[in-house]
Amino acid sequence: MDTAVHPGLRVADAENAGQLRSRFATILNVPQRVRLRLFVCGLCWPTFRASERGHSAFDESIVDHTMTQFFPNALCFGDTFPAAGAPCLVQVEEHGLTVTFASDTADGQPESVPFSALTVSAGGLGHDQLVVKWTGPKGDRTLYLKNPDVIRAFRQAAPDHVSHSFAQAAEQVRQVRHRGRLVWGLVGGVLLATVLGLWFQSDLLVEIAVSRIPVEWEQKLGESAYRDFLSHQEVMKEGPAVAALGEMTQRMTAQILDNPYKFEVTVVKSDVVNAFALPGGYVVVFTGLMKKAESGEEVAGVLSHELNHVLQRHGLERIVKSLGLMTVAAIVFGNQQGLVGMMKQFGVELFTLKFGREQETEADLTGLQLLQRAKINPSGMITFFERLSEKDQGRMEWLSTHPMSAARAERLQTELAALPKKLPEPFTFDWKQVQASLGS
């Protein structure tokens, strides 16, 4: 019996089977002792389970000892083989490798290759296969091995020059894996940092996003909601009240530098004590609020507060926030067109947007400063707030969104004290007459 044994082609009788089994046992047993050491090299870990299957396959082939059974453990590539590779049985011998092909894929002759002719490297998709190359009498051959038992036996039997390339291949695999881990670690770190950053700095991001939305869009957004709202309301088109609000608005807007907004203030007949501002400069004041106010300065205080919500773009900030960070990212990175569509999709109603406490404080303070610049007595704002908070709150909707607290009035008082004193100029209208024109 020669060295080129294999169960598929040469074994025809039962008596050889016993010899073969012991022979395979020798091949397969060698590695048991070195299994741990070899696994460290990392070449064979993904096919751990395959090795168990391969083991039993070998045994079966010997027991079956039939001509038709052929259990390949490697793929061989070469000019005469199909592109998918020819399945073959690789056995490690003392002098080299013996490669046997199934009779239908090649000429059926086992090919013996001495170790000296071989070059070894790592290859395959995950760099987890052993690639053995040589040039034989039938041309270039490339062998892809992944069966750990064979790799182990090969490494055991290989002479120095091959084991050197073995070590190199193992090192190559280690480097690939190491680089993979490094990249994943970096990406994980960046992701974590981004998430943490967004968590703590989301307001900053919202501001950046808002600053990238053009005023025209904001106006379009506000205008459609504004027209829609007014179509269901009784609008006061003229009269002393409209004129009075016009005067207040004019005096204040004249003091706003670089004002991108064209403010539109409408008086709506309703007993609701309320006023609100929509993004883009659309302000609505209800007659109920004007009836409650004891002076024009008090209404001007509320108006100033609302104008500053618009100027600080608080509405947009709320919209962007409620639409979520993804939108913010989309806007920051360029896709602003989608915002209007997205708002429709998410069903965000402008009227249900509530300003945050920080935004209220900001509007209070900037409102106070605006009143000061417009030479309107700022204490009207404070007294109106205070008075509203004391009285019955049955229909005062403005309060429900603007919770009045002693602290808030106090802060305004402090702020007012810090502002340079300016002699207020009175309005040209008489507030009592304005109120009288509103009816009872």
Add this chain to the structure above:
Amino acid sequence: MKSEILYPGAFPMVRVDLAAGESIKAESGAMVACSPTIDIESKMEGGFLGALSRKFLTGEKFFFQTLRASRGPGEALLAPTVPGEIVILELDGVNEYMVQKDGFLAGADGIVIESKMQGLSRGLLGGEGFFILKISGKGTLVLNSFGAIHKIELKPDQEYIVDNSHLVAWSSTTSYNIEKATSGWVASFTSGEGFVCRFRGPGLVYIQSRNPGSFGAWIRQFIPVSE
């Protein structure tokens, strides 16, 4: 087990003849018709965690269906969801294929299916996602594609460039890198290719003649946006 492709082309179907006791696993929902001798079982291939990871990681179905000829021989007709060709591969225990997540249609009982994580650049830019199916074992494997399937045969060290998301399956002896389609970043994207996969042999690469993502983008423009 014998299998045959019926109506090859855009709307094919596979007929699988099962001997008594034989079984085949298929993507859930793949069965079109079968003999009364065949029982349909639902099975979590790879156990609960395996199925769970497959569901969440690769987007493949949680359950596979197993068609078992438990009451005598019979046949089953299988078809994929999308229009496109079907290809039948024979695995011999040594061959291994990486299959993109929608590519698996059915496989003999001896086929082993695992989810495998790809490297970062391949996962991010390769168009197949981070997780793909690694299919090994012994027996018949049926893959489906979107469009026609084209086989590319690569000799050792031979290279070939494939636009990402046109991949269906590739042998594990091949390796590939993601790279820009052209040397410049801008031209890469304006050329419409973006990233491509540079495959290096030896082995087989199966590609599909249509790109599902691009088709989806194309068809989206005809869908009215609901107000």
